[in-house]
Amino acid sequence: MASRNNARLSGRQIKGMFRKWRQPIPDLTPGGIVPRSVMRQIQRERLPAEAINARLQQLLAAYHNGG
Numbered sequence: 173m174a175s176r177n178n179a180r181l182s183g184r185q186i187k188g189m190f191r192k193w194r195q196p197i198p199d200l201t202p203g204g205i206v207p208r209s210v211m212r213q214i215q216r217e218r219l220p221a222e223a224i225n226a227r228l229q230q231l232l233a234a235y236h237n238g239g
Contacts, residue, residue: 210235 181189199207210231219227 206232207235 197208199209206228210228213231214224214228217227
């Protein structure tokens with residue numbers, strides 16, 4: 173498999189590559205209400221619409237208590 177020729181990339185493309193590699197995605201975005209990890213957990217469980225709110229409250233309590 174041929175490797176990527178970075179000499180042909182523009183400065184903007186190279187900056188974008190390194191920006192993605194360096195910085196991990198924060199769990200709680202600035203101004204965000206629900207952390208990504210909590211939302212992913214709810215999506216994985218595939219709950220009915222009536223049960224989502226109760227489970228969300230449980231997961232948020234566990235997240236804020238460090239669990």
